[in-house]
Amino acid sequence: MARLAPVTGEGEQRAEGDVRDRAADRGAQLPARTGRSRQRVAVVIPAKDESRRIAATVRSARAIPHVDLVLVVDDGSEDNTQHVAREAGAVVVRHSHNRGKAAAMETGAAVVAMRDAPDRAARLLLFIDGDLGETAVNTAPLVPPVLEGTADVSIALLPPQPGAGGRGIVVGAARRAIQSLTGWTPTQPLSGMRCLTREAFEAATPLARGWGVETGMTIDLLRKGFVAVEVPCDLRHRPSGSDLRGQLHRAAQYRDVQLAVAARKVRAVGGKRR
Numbered sequence: 001m002a003r004l005a006p007v008t009g010e011g012e013q014r015a016e017g018d019v020r021d022r023a024a025d026r027g028a029q030l031p032a033r034t035g036r037s038r039q040r041v042a043v044v045i046p047a048k049d050e051s052r053r054i055a056a057t058v059r060s061a062r063a064i065p066h067v068d069l070v071l072v073v074d075d076g077s078e079d080n081t082q083h084v085a086r087e088a089g090a091v092v093v094r095h096s097h098n099r100g101k102a103a104a105m106e107t108g109a110a111v112v113a114m115r116d117a118p119d120r121a122a123r124l125l126l127f128i129d130g131d132l133g134e135t136a137v138n139t140a141p142l143v144p145p146v147l148e149g150t151a152d153v154s155i156a157l158l159p160p161q162p163g164a165g166g167r168g169i170v171v172g173a174a175r176r177a178i179q180s181l182t183g184w185t186p187t188q189p190l191s192g193m194r195c196l197t198r199e200a201f202e203a204a205t206p207l208a209r210g211w212g213v214e215t216g217m218t219i220d221l222l223r224k225g226f227v228a229v230e231v232p233c234d235l236r237h238r239p240s241g242s243d244l245r246g247q248l249h250r251a252a253q254y255r256d257v258q259l260a261v262a263a264r265k266v267r268a269v270g271g272k273r274r
Contacts (some may be wrong), residue, residue: 006217016193038146042069042112042123046104047130051079058088060136061128066143069123071111072130073104083131101192102207109201122198130193131237133257138234142195145229152200152226154231155186156193174215177261182222187230190214190253200226211253212260219264241246 014189043061047054055074061070072085076098084185086092093111095104109125124146128139145151174189192214196204203224208216 010145016227026031035116039066039121040068040123041126041143042071042115042127043072043128043136044112045072045085045110045128046075046101046107046108047072047081047085048075048078048098049079049081051077051081051084051131053131053133054081054085054090055088057128057136058090059128060132060134061139062089062113063137064126064140064143064150066124067126068206069115071108073108073111074103075099075101087241090156100214101212102209105213106205109198111217112200121139122158122194124197125201126195127192129237132193133237135234135236139193139195141233142193143229145231146195146197150227150266151229152227153172153194153196153217153221153230155230155234156191157188157230158191158193158233158235158237161237170250172255173254174257174261177215177257178218181219181261181264184222186218189218190257191230193233193235196221208260208263210256210259212256212258215257216260216264219261223264 004247015069040133041064043064045054045057045061050057051147058070058072059068068137070090072090072092072095073083074092076095082092091111093107095107104108105127108127111125112125124138124143126142132139139156142156142209171188171190173186175185178189179185190211192215194217203226204217204220207213218228
């Protein structure tokens with residue numbers, strides 16, 4: 001388990017103390033008869049045109065311990081994603097047109113909040129991709145670090161994906177930016193499989209647009225004192241190849257990561273001037 005934190009030495013101890021305090025606060029808000037053993041988790045799956053894989057993803061995600069809600073946000077699909085997901089057992093909400101991953105994540109979190117009971121702790125949010133298929137259940141190791149209060153957000157480390165055609169340019173740019181702005185270097189800064197507390201999610205909003213959402217979220221949370229860990233998960237998804245479509249996808253990723261980083265650099269400069 002690789003660890004990310006915003007500071008070192010005495011500062012790291014303060015950050016770990018903060019997350020323990022937040023965990024204690026969450027426990028204090030639970031009725032005595034519940035506790036962590038009954039903490040609930042909502043799986044949120046932003047999806048667009050995933051009708052071929054979404055059913056397997058939903059069924060697999062429902063088997064994750066502590067999960068009592070699987071929510072698919074159909075982000076303007078042109079296929080039958082919403083119907084297939086619903087038939088597989090997911091709660092489905094739909095954007096009438098494609099609004100992007102960040103908007104789908106925010107919609108999903110808002111719907112989960114509406115379903116949270118006022119007398120119980122807010123569900124943890126586990127975001128996963130719609131193309132994980134049967135391997136979605138392997139995101140289960142992301143839950144314990146957040147559930148136990150040792151981290152505010154856990155990020156999946158994926159094994160090498162067969163057929164991936166990237167050369168690490170976007171990953172490297174995101175990694176360097178996070179290191180520059182927080183002092184820590186993640187292994188897989190673009191990993192979209194993440195479990196986090198409601199408090200952490202709200203602290204990260206508004207999310208960076210497009211494919212910059214993960215980079216922006218990591219920077220924002222670490223700079224606000226939240227603690228993150230990277231956790232190996234045996235996941236398989238549909239990788240971007242080396243064809244034209246794959247190259248265009250990586251170009252869009254690079255653009256969105258740079259936009260997210262630039263916005264956070266501006267905030268950093270503005271904060272120093274105050």
